[in-house]
Amino acid sequence: MAKLPAIPAIPPQSVPLDAQARRAVARRAMRPPSKKGGGFQLFLLGVGVIALAVFAAPTCVLMVFGMVPSIVAYVVDRGKRPMLAFTIAPLNLAGLMPYLLELWTGHDQMPTVVHLLTNVYVWLVIYLSAGAGWLVFMGMPQVMTFVLQRSLDGRKEKLKALQSKLRADWGPQVGGGEDQI
Amino acid sequence: MSVQPQANPSMSTTSGATVRLKDRFDIHYDKPLPGLRSPAAPAFVAEDIKTPGTRHFALICDPKMPPRLEAVRKLQMLKSYGVLTPVEVGAVDWAPANRRMFAMVFEQPLGDRLAGPTDNAITPWGEEALVAHVVAPLVQTLLDLDREMLPHRGIRPGNIFFRDANRRIAMLGDCVTAPPGLYQSVVYETIEGGLAQSHTRGSGTTAQDLYALGVLVLHLLFGKLPCAGQTEEKIVEDKIKRGSFYALVSEQRVPTGLSELLRGLLVDDPQARWRLGDIQMWLDGRRMTLKQPAPAIRAPRGFEIDGEECETARHLALMLDMQEPEVAGRILRGPNFETWITRTLGDKQVVEAINTAFSTRSESAAGTSGQTAQLVSRVLMALDPPAPIRFRDAATAVDGIGALLAVTMLTGGDLMLPSEILSARLPQFWSLRQGSAKGEDQATIRFFDKMLRYLDDKRPGYGIERVAYEMMPGLHCLSPFIEARYVEQMRDMLPAIEFAVQAKTIDVSPIDRHIAAFIGVYENNVDDGLLYTLIHADPATRVLGTLQLLAYLQETYGPPMVPSLIQLFGQQAKPVIERFRSRYTRARMQTGLTAILKENSLRKLADYLDSADEQRKDAQRFQKARLEYQQTIKQVEKATQQTGELMSTAKLAGHSVAVKIASLISSAIIGVTLFAMGVL
Incomplete structure (x- = not known):
């Protein structure tokens, strides 16, 4: 097995930090877009919807109307990856699932679909579940910010404490002050 | 005077009204012998404790006058009955003077003096x-x-x-x-x-x-x-x-x-x-033919100074020497002098020597008056070559410059005078005027050139002090710290310093310029570099240099116990220990110092404080700590940078987590729904 190249413990001091940051940004820019091949997927989705409409029209209608929040989220999310849609869609589907089951376990007929779609509580359940997804989507970055901030602060405190200890043990010269030797 | 018993057997001890010299002679300072005294050295009864019954006396030298120690050594080798020869010499604790004095013990002659020391009139001899x-x-x-x-x-x-x-x-x-x-x-x-x-x-x-x-x-x-x-x-x-x-x-x-x-x-x-x-x-009865000395060249017409007609160059030199240097300088630069020397006296050697005197460059810290004094001195040498060097108020034989310097130092005189004699290279000029064997002149010139180099060197171990000890063998160390201890040999140096520390005469650095120069002359094994550390800017280096030097003296000459010096260095060890960068090393060194001080050995203390191994380890650990510190700085910078990017990172991560959470929740809801509706 070929040996991995040794990873230097410390980056070379000659490289300035802002240069490292620029390099990191450049690496990120070079990542292939996540929506590569999105047209084909959309085509497959279209084919699936048409097939569903042909073979299970009530289910198709209920899903089209019930998954509107997810579709909207997909449309409005202009990110490289439609994270909003990915968050809302599962919960949206979970909200829709009781009515899909009701449809599948009862008579899979259009009047049942109409009955369901005319029931305001059905809409409320479906949209609340999608809203919950939206809330999760909106809230998680705040939570992550809080967690990461705490983590970084803790790390910096530890480093500062180590610096203080080194200074106490070796004097200010350890930090690059005037060398008396 | 509280006389401290010394561990060194060569040093004297006292008992009652006697003082012992080198474990052999008891000198009774309550029994003077006026008939045997020298002008400045009173005589006392000395008793040989190893050979009772012999008659000895001791002369106690004036500490302001350096004795002729080289002559003592030669006399002791010669063992002539025709001259008073010291049987034993050395410094003793002289209670009447409250200091140490140099004593010389002689055998008493059987007869008395030819005449009293101050008797000018004596009974004529046949x-x-x-x-x-x-x-x-x-x-x-x-x-x-x-x-x-x-x-x-x-x-x-x-x-x-x-x-x-x-x-x-x-x-x-x-x-x-x-x-x-x-x-x-x-x-x-x-x-x-x-x-x-x-x-x-x-x-x-x-x-x-x-x-x-x-x-x-x-x-x-x-x-x-x-x-x-x-x-x-x-x-x-x-x-x-x-x-x-x-x-x-x-x-x-x-x-x-x-x-x-x-x-x-x-x-x-x-x-x-x-x-x-x-x-x-x-x-033996042979009648000798008198060698007729060459008569001095006499000028047909005298050169008049102060109404005195000078017919010879030597007489003129004497008369010029009696004038103030400025007056003599004016005479020398006047037209009459040149005319008289070149035309009237007509001594070619004198003319040539005077030309050399005038052409020799004079440089003096005293300015024009100093230059004039130097010129006058050189012209006097040109006029009267065998005469001593006469410069300002000094008149010294070339081999008496050491005594001039020593006595000036001993009496607290102005050292500028002997310094200027050496700086102006007057001894070299004098040597060149003698016309003696060339090798002898050259040796003298080389010697004084060396002294001039020492004089100009201002580092410890050199300077005017070094010149004094080089030129005056037997001169005791004139350091104000230990002058009263009369140190004339290296083995007495450390006990004297210990005594001075004990008496609080020394409270900071035990080695001054005199002691350094004395060591420089008598200790060839002491490296100049060690002496230079005595004035190093870093206090720790100064302390260590002093300690190493004294440790060498203790190793070489003893005594084994120097408690006061050890304590002094114990007090001064702080800057040395502070040199170690690690506080743990400093604390360990400070703790171990107490035990080392109890051992009473300057060498062990020096090795402890100046341990190369400890210093190397400390330096290595310091480099490691420095590297670690640099890494922490980078990591802190990285964390700070990450804080700046926190929002975007948290957004990405939050959305990713939101997807996962939504997936999990929805899976759970779907599972519960399926279960509740009896599908599962």
């Missing part, structure tokens, strides 16, 4: 008795001394004893307790010796002893000091103008039998003066 009982034994002694190249330089009636109670064999007295010729009357000195200051006459040669012997013969013969009643200046001037023989004999009639001897001994030209072999032949 010609035969004089030759048989004084001249013959003294010549024999001088022959012994000449073999060791040791001029006595103290031949005078007050310094001559008899080896027997019947006063039949004369012997020379003390010649070692003071600089050569110090207590000689000007009458007993040659013209050159008379021109010099009494303490700077230098060792000279046996020829000067023979001149003094000639004066002694005259003195004993007539029963009174020649030229008695005249001032010293007048005596010297008379000798210059008339020649020593005529100046000293004056109107008196010299017996025919001694005339030849006196004429031979009192010749002013040392080359033409009788030598010891000539006197021996004369004593």
